[in-house]
Amino acid sequence: MSKQVNVKVDAGESGGVQEHLWRFIGYDECNYTYIPEGMELLGKFAALGDAPYYFRTHFMFCTGNCHGTYKFGSTNIYWEDENGEAVYDFTYYDYIIDAFLKSGNKPFVELGFMPMALVDTNYLKPAGGNWENYAQYKEVGWTCPPKDYEKWHAFIKAVISHLAEKYGREEVISWYFELWNEPDIFYWSGTAAEYCKLFDYTEHAVHEVLPEARLSGPAVTGIFEGGHAQKFFRFFLGHCRDGANFCTQEKGTRLDFITFHVKGGGFPFEMHAAKAVPSVESLVHQVKLGLDIIKEYGYQDCEVVLSEADPDGWAAGGVYDNANMIFRNTEYYATYVASTYEKIDRLSVQYGIKVRPLAWAFMFPGERCFEGTRTFTTQGIDKAVFNMFKIYGSLGDEKLAFESDGAEKLDFLQEPEIGVKNHSRYTGEGEDTDVSGFAVKGRNGEIQIVVYSHCNDRDKEEDQTICLKVDGVGSREVNVRHYRIDSLHSNPYAEWEKQGRPLFPEGEQYAAIKARDGLEKLCDDEKVTVQGSLELQFEMPAHGVSYLVIK
Known part of the structure; x- marks a missing residue:
């Protein structure tokens, strides 16, 4: 779960x-x-x-x-x-x-x-x-x-x-x-x-x-x-x-x-x-x-x-x-x-x-x-x-107010020798996943939200359900666009592996890998009628970035 x-x-x-x-x-x-x-x-x-x-x-x-x-x-x-x-x-x-x-x-x-x-x-x-x-x-x-x-x-x-x-x-x-x-x-x-x-x-x-x-x-x-x-x-x-x-x-x-x-x-x-x-x-x-x-x-x-x-x-x-x-x-x-x-x-x-x-x-x-x-x-x-x-x-x-109850606090900065302890031969195993980000007002008035999930352990597999609430949207219809970086999105490495890990891909093989190197959407755009607050829910892995644009 x-x-x-x-x-x-x-x-x-x-x-x-x-x-x-x-x-x-x-x-x-x-x-x-x-x-x-x-x-x-x-x-x-x-x-x-x-x-x-x-x-x-x-x-x-x-x-x-x-x-x-x-x-x-x-x-x-x-x-x-x-x-x-x-x-x-x-x-x-x-x-x-x-x-x-x-x-x-x-x-x-x-x-x-x-x-x-x-x-x-x-x-x-x-x-x-x-x-x-x-x-x-x-x-x-x-x-x-x-x-x-x-x-x-x-x-x-x-x-x-x-x-x-x-x-x-x-x-x-x-x-x-x-x-x-x-x-x-x-x-x-x-x-x-x-x-x-x-x-x-x-x-x-x-x-x-x-x-x-x-x-x-x-x-x-x-x-x-x-x-x-x-x-x-x-x-x-x-x-x-x-x-x-x-x-x-x-x-x-x-x-x-x-x-x-x-x-x-x-x-x-x-x-x-x-x-x-x-x-x-x-x-x-x-x-x-x-x-x-x-x-x-x-x-x-x-x-x-x-x-x-x-x-x-x-x-x-x-x-x-x-x-x-x-x-x-x-x-x-x-x-x-x-x-x-x-x-x-x-x-x-x-x-x-x-x-x-x-x-x-x-x-x-x-x-x-x-x-x-x-x-x-x-x-x-x-x-x-x-x-x-x-x-x-x-x-x-322009920054907007942002809170996440999954965000790592900066208390670790007071921990003696954490810099040295974590600098060499560190595996990250047993570490918690940090889920945080920030929000801004876009150049054209849109709401831009970045939510990231990161654990130092690169092998950690853990899903979290993100419950996102956006207040102050007003009463109107908005368009929600959701981009994602993870193991399957905006990540041509996965396609390179699928293509057999070629050292020097060319032709259709190269084109297939190159086609996955842009910023990709997690899902189709969604139109939502909002009454003051917008509530969204989505899954994130231990290593991922979601970028939502609301306008």
Whole structure:
């Protein structure tokens, strides 16, 4: 017998602004941006109703052949002539920025990593010959501090000046800028103090050219109590607030917004791994710890971008690397996003801080169908998680009162060590199913209701009967449209399995899978005569999203 969950919406009670916090996307491989598959996916995001979306990508300053590979990319933006003078080549850098803008989106510009000609070789082992030097650069050189901070300053000025000249000052100040990525781990070979020094020189250079530009840091990894990222985060915020500026020798450094990362778990290379799942609670707990520190240092008025907010930490790994990556192909990824983003939104309201999660997912060209990488599409087929973003993109921006007696409360945030406990080798078994969501008034006055059901245990099978009551509808006839993401709807993975799990489907086989990649209805539209309140009842599995439009 299915359990009953009561959901109540009051269409006559406004709850303020519904922030479209989900409009941030990122990925490692910058050179995938402008290839046909990358442009196709950028176009799909630009077609969403709340576009533009902001795109962040790594390796934008790196030296190489400008051809994307897993976890690396390059633009050859900077090199030096025989006299040690800087030479700039913006060709491939512009390809990337152009792709974002031409598709109808905007850049979230990551300023990193270190060009080969600027690397301080004191951080490297002695190497001989071009091959060995470049091999060492690709392995670790790009993580190093600059050999000359004045040259770095001039480089950043040249980049910002170029962007302002090519795209216009008003356009560029609408973007986000961020220095580096995860400097608390292997992405930065320097110390926390050296990162602060790099930030000081970067901030001065950026704002010398564009005083209105928004610049952030430090983009540290997941914050756990007593962990290195937490200590790094405090050190950086303390430096910006009270420290001696390395560039100007004055007190403090301007900080326009703040970034840090949150992940729900970790799945390393382990071909025969035991069952593990990402934890919603661990990810949200990391958000809470980060916001606590931001308040502690007096930066609660700053916007916060969780510039990587994901179920796990290895986007390029797939089911052939760790079988637990299977969740990325299914409705589970969509419900995980729905659950974490809804709780982040609640925290944002609770703390009075604007918090925006950035999904670190894109696409990989040439992969096997449903490879299990953290992507929105596979071979051009939209996965269930992208249908979640189609729902998000269609929503209005006026919150309506929403209650669910099946919603997980945020009490777990007070549980000691829940973030660590749930982060590794966590199965989710025995966990309750979280049934919650939110409601908004649509752009044309319609009532839009999102109800999700999520359990961390991906294998849990449980039905619940949703009893939805919508007050404040008035006395009139309404049309009810009901979309669903679950194992059978808006989920081409199920059709792929039905077609025999082909690695590279084509012809009728591909067409059959592709035909199931849109947002699908659970049932036919229904016309209902309402006298004040609308009452609906429907079944939901342990992993599903219902999207109802009433007008």
